[in-house]
Amino acid sequence: MVDALTTIIELVSLAMAGWFLVSVFRGQPMVVPHLIGLAVLEVLLLAQLAVSVTLLVDGQRPAETATFLSYLITVVLFPPACAAWGFMERSKWGPAVIAFACLILPVMMVRLEQIWNPPVV
Incomplete structure (x- = not known):
């Protein structure tokens, strides 16, 4: 795994969580710019997948x-x-679902790093 890419994914995910939480507090439903932001995050995750699979094959x-x-x-x-779930929920809780996902992703990325590079005891 590439540590820099993992850090970028974590930071982008946390920034997006903040953005989605602002939308929740404003009572806004999920809109197209939210989906574009998620698409950017997904591209970063797919890059991490490609790098990880390449390293595994190597x-x-x-x-x-x-x-x-x-x-x-x-x-x-x-x-x-x-x-998909957030877009189907047309109330302010749609962005809340995505904010939750964006808060969970950094935790999962840290766990991936721990599995790839186990801590030395």
């Missing part, structure tokens, strides 16, 4: 490969699933 493997792959697939599928 021979670098974490100790728990199956766990790593399950987290990686979940991280990539989580934003589109939440976007």
